[in-house]
Amino acid sequence: MADRTSERKQEWLISAPSMVWLTVLFLAPTLLVFAISFRPSTPFGGVGEGWTLQTIRELANPNYPAIIWRTVWLSLATTVICLGLAVPCAYFMARARARWKPVLLMLVIIPFWTNFLIRIFAWKVLLHPEGLVKKLLLAVGLVEPRDILMYNENAVLLVLVYSYLSFAILPIYAAAEKFDFSLLEAAMDLGATRLRAFLQVFLPGISRGLITAALVVFIPALGSYVIPDLMGGPSGEMIGNKIAQRVFVDRNLPHASALAAVLTLAVVVPMVAVIFLQRQKKPARAKEAGG
Amino acid sequence: MKRSRIPLYTTLVCLLFFYLPIIILIVNSFNKSRFGSVWGGFSLRWYQKLMENRDVWFALKNTAIIAVSATIVSMVLGTLAAFALHRYRSRLQNAHYTLVYTPLVVPDILMGMSLLLLFVQVKVQLSLFTIFLAHVTFCISYVAMVVLARLQDFDFSVVEAARDLGASTRQVVTGVLLPLLAPGILAGGLLAFTLSIDDFVITFFVAGPGSTTLPIQIYSMIKHGSPPVINALSTILLAVTFVMVWLSQRLTEEKTTS
Amino acid sequence: MIRKWFIALCCLLPLTGFAQDKVLHIYNWSEYLNPDLITAFEEQYDCRVKQDYFDSNEALYAKLKAGAGGYDLIFPSSYMVSIMAEQGMLQELNHDLIPNLKHIDRSFLKLTEDRDMKYSVQYMVGSTGIGYIDGRVEMDEPSWAIFANEEYAGRMTLLNDMREVIGAALKYLGYSLNTTDEAQLDEAAEVAIAWKKNIAKYESEQYKNGLVSLEFLVSQGYSGDVMQGMEENEDIAYVIPKEGTSLYSDDMAIPVGAENAELAHAFINFLHEPENAASNTDFVWYLCPNTASYEFLSEEVKEDPAVFLDPEVVAKSEVIRDLGEENAKYVKVWDRIKAAQ
Numbered sequence: 001m002a003d004r005t006s007e008r009k010q011e012w013l014i015s016a017p018s019m020v021w022l023t024v025l026f027l028a029p030t031l032l033v034f035a036i037s038f039r040p041s042t043p044f045g046g047v048g049e050g051w052t053l054q055t056i057r058e059l060a061n062p063n064y065p066a067i068i069w070r071t072v073w074l075s076l077a078t079t080v081i082c083l084g085l086a087v088p089c090a091y092f093m094a095r096a097r098a099r100w101k102p103v104l105l106m107l108v109i110i111p112f113w114t115n116f117l118i119r120i121f122a123w124k125v126l127l128h129p130e131g132l133v134k135k136l137l138l139a140v141g142l143v144e145p146r147d148i149l150m151y152n153e154n155a156v157l158l159v160l161v162y163s164y165l166s167f168a169i170l171p172i173y174a175a176a177e178k179f180d181f182s183l184l185e186a187a188m189d190l191g192a193t194r195l196r197a198f199l200q201v202f203l204p205g206i207s208r209g210l211i212t213a214a215l216v217v218f219i220p221a222l223g224s225y226v227i228p229d230l231m232g233g234p235s236g237e238m239i240g241n242k243i244a245q246r247v248f249v250d251r252n253l254p255h256a257s258a259l260a261a262v263l264t265l266a267v268v269v270p271m272v273a274v275i276f277l278q279r280q281k282k283p284a285r286a287k288e289a290g291g
Numbered sequence: 292m293k294r295s296r297i298p299l300y301t302t303l304v305c306l307l308f309f310y311l312p313i314i315i316l317i318v319n320s321f322n323k324s325r326f327g328s329v330w331g332g333f334s335l336r337w338y339q340k341l342m343e344n345r346d347v348w349f350a351l352k353n354t355a356i357i358a359v360s361a362t363i364v365s366m367v368l369g370t371l372a373a374f375a376l377h378r379y380r381s382r383l384q385n386a387h388y389t390l391v392y393t394p395l396v397v398p399d400i401l402m403g404m405s406l407l408l409l410f411v412q413v414k415v416q417l418s419l420f421t422i423f424l425a426h427v428t429f430c431i432s433y434v435a436m437v438v439l440a441r442l443q444d445f446d447f448s449v450v451e452a453a454r455d456l457g458a459s460t461r462q463v464v465t466g467v468l469l470p471l472l473a474p475g476i477l478a479g480g481l482l483a484f485t486l487s488i489d490d491f492v493i494t495f496f497v498a499g500p501g502s503t504t505l506p507i508q509i510y511s512m513i514k515h516g517s518p519p520v521i522n523a524l525s526t527i528l529l530a531v532t533f534v535m536v537w538l539s540q541r542l543t544e545e546k547t548t549s
Numbered sequence: 550m551i552r553k554w555f556i557a558l559c560c561l562l563p564l565t566g567f568a569q570d571k572v573l574h575i576y577n578w579s580e581y582l583n584p585d586l587i588t589a590f591e592e593q594y595d596c597r598v599k600q601d602y603f604d605s606n607e608a609l610y611a612k613l614k615a616g617a618g619g620y621d622l623i624f625p626s627s628y629m630v631s632i633m634a635e636q637g638m639l640q641e642l643n644h645d646l647i648p649n650l651k652h653i654d655r656s657f658l659k660l661t662e663d664r665d666m667k668y669s670v671q672y673m674v675g676s677t678g679i680g681y682i683d684g685r686v687e688m689d690e691p692s693w694a695i696f697a698n699e700e701y702a703g704r705m706t707l708l709n710d711m712r713e714v715i716g717a718a719l720k721y722l723g724y725s726l727n728t729t730d731e732a733q734l735d736e737a738a739e740v741a742i743a744w745k746k747n748i749a750k751y752e753s754e755q756y757k758n759g760l761v762s763l764e765f766l767v768s769q770g771y772s773g774d775v776m777q778g779m780e781e782n783e784d785i786a787y788v789i790p791k792e793g794t795s796l797y798s799d800d801m802a803i804p805v806g807a808e809n810a811e812l813a814h815a816f817i818n819f820l821h822e823p824e825n826a827a828s829n830t831d832f833v834w835y836l837c838p839n840t841a842s843y844e845f846l847s848e849e850v851k852e853d854p855a856v857f858l859d860p861e862v863v864a865k866s867e868v869i870r871d872l873g874e875e876n877a878k879y880v881k882v883w884d885r886i887k888a889a890q
Contacts, residue, residue, distance in 0.1 A: 011379045015387050018372035018431055022390045025428040029405035030397075036408060043874050044636055045614050063888030089305050092298035104302075106536060111309045113532045115489050117509045118525040122312035125319065125518065129704065130763050132315065148703035151749040162312075165305065194295060215396065223398020225492060230513070234707075234745050235890060240400045247404060247496075249607045249711075250880055251614070253411075260404050264397065271396045272389060325762075325781070349599070410616055417617040499612075500574040500619040501599040511602055514754040515579045518762070 030264060037258040045251030055254045059262065064242075071238040074153065075221035078160040079168075082217045083210065085161075086168035090209070091202070093169075094176035105173070112166035120230050123159050124150070151233035159231050160221055167220075168213040175209025215274075219267055239263055313529065320522035337523040347524065350508035353419060357504065358487040361426035366480040368427070369434025370472075376435070377442040394432045402429060403496030410497060417499025425497045426487045433486060434479035441475030474542050481539050485532075571596040573812045575622040576603060576612075578799070579754070580777060581673070583832035590819050596812060604754055605710060613638060618806040621813040627661035627798045628871040630669045639668040640803045646814035649821035654838035660798035660868050669800035670817050673773070673835035676796050676858060676866065677713055678789040680760050680775030681767045682782075691788035693721040695767055696744035705767040706759065707744065709751035711883035712869050713795060714741055717769060720792045726867050729875040738882045742889040751887075760785050772855050773835035787855050793865030796858070798838075830856070 037055055040048035093104045111119065126133050127149040137143045149155060179202065187197040203210070225240030232238075239259060246256035320338070324331025341347060372391055376384055394402065406425050415421060453467045469476075491506035498507060512521050579602040587598045601620075603609040606629040613620070613633075625633060633639050644650060644666070653671060663669045679695065681688055686701060696705060696717075707714050716726035718737035728734065749765060757774045759765035761782045768775070775787045801820070803813045819825060826837040827845035836856050843851070850856050872879070 011375060011381070011383065014371050015375040015379075015383060018368045018375075018435065019387055019390060021368055021431065022394070022428065025406065025409070025424055026394055026402070027390065029409035030401075032408050032412060033401075033405045043876065044632065045611060061884070063884050066888055066890070085301060085305055088298040088301035092302040095298075102540065106540060107306055107309070109536050109540075110529075110532060111313070113485055113489075113536055114313070115506060115509065115525075115528055115532075117491060117506055117513065118316070118521075118528060119312065121509075121513050121518075121521055121525065122316045124513070125522075126312050126315060128762065128764055146703070148749065151703070162308065165309070169305075219396050220398055223400045225400045226510075233750050234748055234887070236750075237887060240398070243400055243404060247407070248611045249605065251607060251611055253408065256404060257408065260401050264401050267397060267401075268393060271393065346600075407615055411614075414616060416619060417612075417615065418619065498601075499617040500576065500601060501572065503601055511579060514604070515757070518758065 033257045033264065034261050036254055037261045039254050039257075041252045041254040045253070047253050055258045058255060059258055067237055067239060067242055070153070070236075071222060071224075071240075074157055074160065074224075074238065075218050077157055078164060078221045079214050079218045081157075081161050082165050082168040083172075083213060085165060086172050086213060087203075087206075087210075089169050090172035090176045090206075093173050094179065095181060108166050108169050108173075112170065116163055117226070119163060120159055120227060123155075123162065124230065127155060150231060151236070153232070153236060155231045156228050156236055159227050160224065163227065164217040164221060167216045171212040171216065172206060172209040175206035175212075179205045211274075215271070219271075222267060223263065316522050317526045317529065319519065320526040322519065322522075325517070325519055337517075337519040338527075340517070340520050341523045341527075344520070346503070347505075347508055350503045350505045353502055354488055354505040357419065357422050357426055358484050361423055361430055361487045362480050362484045365427045365430035365434050365483045366476060369431045369479055369483070370438050370476050372431065372435040373438035373442055376439055391432050391435050394429055395436065399490070399492035400496075403493040406493070407496045417497055417502075419499075419502040421497045421499060422494050422502055422504065425493050426490065429490070429493065430483035430486060433482050434476075437479035437482060438472065438475050441472060441478075445472065478539060478542055481535065481542070485535065571809065571812070573598045573622065573809055573816060574620045575600050575624075575813075575816070576609060576617075576620045577624045578602065578604070580757075580774070581624065581799075581833055581835075583829045585832075586820065586825055586829060589825075590816060593819070594812065594815060596809075598816075613804060618804075619808060620804055621807040621809045622816055623802055623804055624672055624799050625669075625802060626869075627663065627669070627671075627800050628869055630800050630802055631662045632871050633802065633804075634663065634668045638805055640805055640807065640810060641667055642670065642803065642817075643814060646811070647818045647821070649818050649823075649839075652821055652823060652826070652839045652841040654840045657798065657836075657838040660796055661800060662870075663800070669802040670821070671838050672799050672801045672820070673830075673833065674796065674798045674838055674858075675772040675835040676789055676855070676862070677708070677717075677769065677794050678772055678775070678787055678855070679767060680756065680770045680778065680785055680787050682760065682763065683784050683786045685763075685766050685784075688786070688788060691790050693717050693790045693792055696747060696769075699747055701766050702747040703749050704765055705748045706750055706752040706756045706765050707748050707769045708756075709753040711879050713769065714744075714751070714886070715879060715882055716795050716869060717741075717790075718744070720790070720794060723792070726795055727870045727872065729872060729878060731878065734878060734882050738885055741882075741886045745886060745889060771835075773833050776834035776853070776855060789855070789862050789866075791865075793862070793867070795869050796863065796866045797868060799835075 036047055038051050038053065040050060040052045040054060042048045093101065093108075096104055125131060128134065129148055129150070134143065134149055138145060143149075183201050183205065184197050187201045188194065192200070223240050224238050225244055228236045228238045228241055243256050243259050243263070246252045246259065321333050321335070322330055323334035323336070372387065376388055376391070403425070406428070410417060410421055449467060449471065450463055453463050458466065489506060491510060494504050494507060495510075498504070509521065509524065512524070573596055575598065577600055582600070587600070591598055603612065606626050609623060609625055610629060610633065613623070630639070647670065650666060650670065653666075657671060657674050658664050660674055661669070661671055679691060688695065695701070696707065707717070712726070715734070715737050718740040719726045719728060719733065721740060722733070722736055724733045724737070752759070752768070756765055756768035756770050757778045760768055760775065760778050772787060775785060779785045801817050803810050807813055820829065820837070821839055823839060823841035824845050826839035826842035830837045830842065831847050831850055834850070834856060
């Protein structure tokens with residue numbers, strides 16, 4: 001019995017540091033965002049006294065649906081394109097010769113670790129209206145001299161895909177590594193076509209990797225702020241830009257909080273649900289999570 | 292049996308996609324011409340200009356201070372968290388797990404904004420210190436997840452053996468557990484270090500006087516600075532990244548061979 | 550081994566800390582101060598000057614409100630000075646420490662609201678206008694109407710600033726850019742939405758680089774920024790539209806809570822030393838309103854009509870004023886413009 005209590009004490013002792021830190025600096029601020037959404041704003045950028053539903057009502061702003069829709073579809077499109085490219089890549093990497101694997105892996109990891117501002121900047125140089133890509137496309141007659149490659153939704157999408165592709169490849173590769181490829185051959189021996197074996201045997205076999213990949217692309221994409229800021233045009237705003245504008249330009253913290261609260265709910269509720277399901281179904285935890 | 296060529300081609304396209312912008316950026320950093328689309332001859336003058344830019348050096352110093360201190364603190368907190376999560380099954384750990392996991396999936400802008408609100412409400416002055424607090428907060432979770440993954444592969448019979456031989460808990464932890472888990476903890480630390488060096492959005496929200504970090508400096512240079520100088524800076528950072536990735540690969544290999 | 554390494558690292562931690570010598574923290578617009586002057590000041594006063602940058606008055610205000618205390622000197626535009634003074638965010642200046650105030654050019658005082666220099670001293674004055682590439686753009690009669698010209702669609706930028714963009718549209722229609730009349734604002738919104746179709750983006754910072762590299766051909770921009778661009782690309786030209794524009798004065802002020810207020814006073818005085826003021830004007834291409842400095846200016850600057858504003862231009866133009874509660878009307882119009890397809 002004494003053993004149980006000392007065990008319990010020890011558990012608390014080694015859990016406390018991270019729990020306290022994250023409660024004070026993660027949980028409390030997140031709750032604060034929700035609380036401030038119900039505060040009035042003062043014209044001089046402060047947070048007023050008392051409670052109000054005014055800010056929540058302002059979320060019915062007729063301009064928001066367009067921004068939310070743009071945010072969602074850009075994030076979804078980014079996720080779909082990233083997965084579409086990542087699955088064949090991961091398949092190839094997992095089946096590559098042992099000698100090549102570390103090289104391929106390193107080639108994928110390097111962009112993942114490169115400062116993302118620099119990667120965005122590289123595209124700005126490349127897509128310059130009188131830059132290299134434009135000249136090439138002009139030469140082969142794919143664009144008109146007056147077409148602009150940057151400052152539109154396509155450019156934002158392109159750079160989003162570029163930024164998150166390696167996030168998608170890594171977990172799928174981790175899953176494909178563990179996949180038993182003889183199953184594919186077996187399926188084909190039993191008469192399945194190559195496509196069918198791929199769809200019905202390989203994809204289900206790496207489903208955990210696919211889910212992780214989809215989440216690590218979709219969620220950060222939802223919160224994008226810098227990419228639409230640098231690559232987007234006058235109509236390229238996403239929710240992240242609106243939040244930044246409310247904080248840094250409009251001096252309206254409650255309104256920014258309300259927007260942030262909506263985004264938080266959109267992200268966290270499904271996530272917590274997934275974690276809970278996973279943890280209850282399977283005591284071994286998501287390994288890919290750290291990736 | 293013939294395999295499909297599609298995966299090979301996709302991989303090649305992806306690699307080209309990854310590296311084309313980077314290669315052009317590196318080439319341009321040695322381009323004498325100010326304009327990226329013409330080659331004006333080889334030159335190191337942008338590197339020279341970069342060296343003369345004292346804002347960059349100052350930002351680099353801030354980044355180093357924050358990355359080193361945030362990495363150390365988050366390594367300690369994250370490793371402890373991973374131990375607790377691995378060792379115990381209880382309602383407390385369920386809550387703990389949620390608390391550690393959620394920061395991984397919350398978009399940066401939300402974390403930055405909520406921390407800013409917290410600092411405003413409790414009237415903490417924004418400074419290097421607030422950036423440090425923010426960075427530890429998001430690094431803990433990454434370290435914990437990496438160490439946790441290593442713990443799952445860990446053969447705990449070694450610990451039992453040490454116990455049987457009469458080692459105390461402290462001896463087990465410092466003599467057996469930590470050394471064996473060191474590659475995992477270091478890998479977590481390395482990840483925290485790169486994340487800290489790289490973070491722009493959260494830092495942007497909580498930065499105060501004199502606490503410009505390298506990403507903030509880069510952002511401001513993208514907006515105002517001379518593009519070729521950014522090319523030069525990027526090339527140097529790419530070289531550093533390359534070395535770091537290589538190092539971490541070595542660490543991983545050591546772990547698998549030991 | 551690992552333990553030693555770990556302890557060594559832990560010992561490093563306090564070293565990485567936050568020790569300070571005498572440092573002047575300034576919060577400024579970027580490219581807005583000749584770096585040689587900073588070096589000279591550091592030598593003369595045996596201190597360090599650390600500069601951070603903001604990109605709009607609102608961002609400056611938000612950061613200070615959010616608790617970025619510790620700045621010794623800030624450079625808000627004059628309307629922001631009024632707001633901050635009213636909010637009790639600024640210290641009263643000690644005129645005894647700034648003897649060079651006697652050089653301030655009185656003729657530009659009308660651009661500021663703090664005419665007794667109780668809280669602020671004028672730093673630079675300038676105008677908002679149009680920067681364009683000569684030879685690629687036809688600009689016979691400078692007008693805001695250029696932004697309606699589809700010829701340059703996708704290669705033009707407007708400032709990412711609601712007051713400047715709506716203000717330009719109001720000016721184009723012949724209204725005051727400080728209007729609070731909703732009918733006028735509605736009309737301006739329509740004009741701005743039409744312009745929006747032709748612009749590449751709303752951009753307050755990158756347009757200078759964009760003009761230099763020919764990414765943009767026409768940009769609504771601040772006079773000095775555009776002219777700094779000319780030093781790198783001589784095809785760039787700057788004009789003020791015939792309908793008039795906004796003029797501004799950026800001022801120096803010391804926030805409450807400054808750690809080195811005395812040093813900040815010294816820096817204000819140093820920047821208004823006539824030779825220094827002139828070298829600063831030569832560098833940033835805005836005008837430091839310091840009468841005694843004019844004789845030290847380079848010929849080029851002295852003759853530039855964009856630096857020394859033409860009285861005719863001044864007559865047609867206005868200074869943006871803060872509208873307090875009415876500000877919300879502009880936020881609404883701006884949201885509408887930004888959301889329009």
